[in-house]
Amino acid sequence: MLPQYRRVYELLRKHILEGVYQEGDILPSENELCRLHGITRPTVRQALSKLMNDGLIHKHQGKGSIVHRIPQDIGILSVSGTTSAIGKKILKTHILSGPTIMQWPEKFIFELSPVEVESGCIYLERVRMVNEIPLFYDISYIANINLPRFSSRTFENKSLFEILRKSYSIEIKGGEQRLKAISAQGNIIDLLKVKKGNPILYLERKLETSRANFFVYSTLFCNTETHSLYGAF
Amino acid sequence: MLPQYRRVYELLRKHILEGVYQEGDILPSENELCRLHGITRPTVRQALSKLMNDGLIHKHQGKGSIVHRIPQDIGILSVSGTTSAIGKKILKTHILSGPTIMQWPEKFIFELSPVEVESGCIYLERVRMVNEIPLFYDISYIANINLPRFSSRTFENKSLFEILRKSYSIEIKGGEQRLKAISAQGNIIDLLKVKKGNPILYLERKLETSRANFFVYSTLFCNTETHSLYGAF
DNA sequence: AAATTGAACTTGTATATACATGTTGCCACA
DNA sequence: TGTGGCAACATGTATATACAAGTTCAATTT
Numbered sequence: 001m002l003p004q005y006r007r008v009y010e011l012l013r014k015h016i017l018e019g020v021y022q023e024g025d026i027l028p029s030e031n032e033l034c035r036l037h038g039i040t041r042p043t044v045r046q047a048l049s050k051l052m053n054d055g056l057i058h059k060h061q062g063k064g065s066i067v068h069r070i071p072q073d074i075g076i077l078s079v080s081g082t083t084s085a086i087g088k089k090i091l092k093t094h095i096l097s098g099p100t101i102m103q104w105p106e107k108f109i110f111e112l113s114p115v116e117v118e119s120g121c122i123y124l125e126r127v128r129m130v131n132e133i134p135l136f137y138d139i140s141y142i143a144n145i146n147l148p149r150f151s152s153r154t155f156e157n158k159s160l161f162e163i164l165r166k167s168y169s170i171e172i173k174g175g176e177q178r179l180k181a182i183s184a185q186g187n188i189i190d191l192l193k194v195k196k197g198n199p200i201l202y203l204e205r206k207l208e209t210s211r212a213n214f215f216v217y218s219t220l221f222c223n224t225e226t227h228s229l230y231g232a233f
Numbered sequence: 234m235l236p237q238y239r240r241v242y243e244l245l246r247k248h249i250l251e252g253v254y255q256e257g258d259i260l261p262s263e264n265e266l267c268r269l270h271g272i273t274r275p276t277v278r279q280a281l282s283k284l285m286n287d288g289l290i291h292k293h294q295g296k297g298s299i300v301h302r303i304p305q306d307i308g309i310l311s312v313s314g315t316t317s318a319i320g321k322k323i324l325k326t327h328i329l330s331g332p333t334i335m336q337w338p339e340k341f342i343f344e345l346s347p348v349e350v351e352s353g354c355i356y357l358e359r360v361r362m363v364n365e366i367p368l369f370y371d372i373s374y375i376a377n378i379n380l381p382r383f384s385s386r387t388f389e390n391k392s393l394f395e396i397l398r399k400s401y402s403i404e405i406k407g408g409e410q411r412l413k414a415i416s417a418q419g420n421i422i423d424l425l426k427v428k429k430g431n432p433i434l435y436l437e438r439k440l441e442t443s444r445a446n447f448f449v450y451s452t453l454f455c456n457t458e459t460h461s462l463y464g465a466f
Numbered sequence: 467a468a469a470t471t472g473a474a475c476t477t478g479t480a481t482a483t484a485c486a487t488g489t490t491g492c493c494a495c496a
Numbered sequence: 497t498g499t500g501g502c503a504a505c506a507t508g509t510a511t512a513t514a515c516a517a518g519t520t521c522a523a524t525t526t
Contacts, residue, residue: 003508003509004509004510005509029475029476029477030476030477031475031476039510039511040510040511040512040513041477041511041512042275042509042510042512043509043511045477048477049282053286055409059478060445060476060477060518061476061478061517061518062475062478062517062518063476063477063518063519063520064476064477065476065477176288178461178462179434179461179462179463180434180461180462181414181415181433181434181435181455181457182414182432182457183431183432197430198416199415199416199433200414200432201413201414202414212293222414224412224413224415228413229412229413230410230412236478236479236480237480238479238480262505262506263506263507264505264506272481273480273481273482274481274482274507275479275480275481275482276479276480276481278508279480281507292506292507292508293489293506293507294487294488294489294506294507294508295488295489295505295506295508296488296489296490296506297489297505297506298506298507
C-alpha cells in the first residue's frame, strides 16, 4: 500500500508535470489539501516537502506553495533536461544494444557488492537525439536482482526510470555522480557525430533506489556544443 | 532565534563534517536524540531529514541513521568535492580579483530582477588549486543588497558560503546550473595551465539563498583531467 | 486621501500520541 | 546443538492540536 503522503505527492507531481499547475501558479493551501484528501496537515506537508525536494515547488511563509519550474525531463534526474528550447516531444531515444543480461565489466566504474557481482547485470546502450541530432550516448548497468521479464521489455522512447517506477515500484531516491570533460574519440565520434577532439561531457553515476542495496549505474557521454545540461539541486 | 530542529541539525552536521561521526557510523537513535536535546521525535526527524537532504546520512528502517559520506568540500555545494584523494587541507583558494562592487555585466548568464540590476553586484574572481595545480577558475557575482562590509572582507582560503552563513546568516538553499564541456582558450589556458583545446568543464550556476530574492551567481571553469567533479543528489 | 489596525488567511515550528514495519539478538524449546 | 520465535528497539506513517510568524486586504482611523 502506498502511504497517503506519497499518493498526494504523486498526484501533485503529475499535475505539475502535465501542466495542470503551471510555473508561478499557487497550489491549494495546506489546509485545502487536507480537506481535499481527508488527511492532516503534517501528512500534507510531507508530500509538499518531497515536491520541494524535487525542485518542483517553492514555499513562502504567508503566501503559499508556488510551482517553480517544469523540468525538461530527459530521464537523467538531477542533471536533467537541456535548454528550455527542448521539449519532451522532440527527444527521441534509440536503443543500440540490450537490454541483455550479462556479467559486470571488470574494473567497474563503481564498487560492487558481492550480491551484485553474483547476480550479473542488465546492460543497455542508448542514444538520445534532439531534432535528429544525437546528444547523449548512455550506457546503463542494472543489477539483475528480482526484475522479472525486464530484459524483454521495450525501451524505445520510454524512460528507464518510468519503467522501474511503474512496473517494479522502484523509485530513484538519489545518487552520486562524477563529472568530467573529455575529448571525443573512438566510437563516440560516430555515435554523437562530432569531430575528433571535440569537448564532451562525461558522467558516471550511481543511483540509489527505494529498494535497499539495489542500484542503477550509468555512464553518459553528452555533446554539449549546442545544448547545455540543466539541473536543479 | 534558531529553531530547535535547526540547532540539532547544525550540531549533527558539524559533528559529521568534523569526523566525530565517521562514514558508516550510526547516529544516536531518534529517541536518544529526543532525550539528549529535550525535544520530541517529529522535531528530531525534521533535523535528520535535512541531513538526509544534504546527503550526509542514510536511514534504514529498523537499523538507524547511518553516516553516508563526508563530502570533500570545495565550496561548490551539490557538485562538490573531487576524488577521495583530495582533502580539505590541500585545497587552496587564491583571489585574482575582488571582492569589488560593480555593475552587472551586460547580457548576464541569468535573468536579473530590476532590484538586482539597480543594486549592482559584488564581483569575485578566484582560482582554486590542489597540490599547487590550478583546478578551478571561478567568477562569482553577488547582488549587492544589504551586505555591510562585504567587499572589504578577506576570502583567501575561506569559503564564500561560510562567510555568508556565519556573518550574514544567509544559507544556500538550492539552485540551478547549466553544464557544458568546452575547449580551453584565452585566459583559461594560462589560469588553469592547460593546453589550448583541452576539454574543460564549464558551469553556470544560480544559487538560491534563505534570503528571499537574493541569489548568488557564478561561472566555473574546471580542469577535470586529473580529478573528476563529484556530487550527490 | 493616506496611514494604521486588525482579521483572515498562509506556512513554520513544536508537542503528544499511536500504531505499523523492519532489524537484531537472546532465550527457550526441540 | 541448533533454531524458531519473541522481545526490544529502530525508523515509517499518521492523527490531533497549538501557537508563531509572514502576507494580504479591507475597514477604520487620522
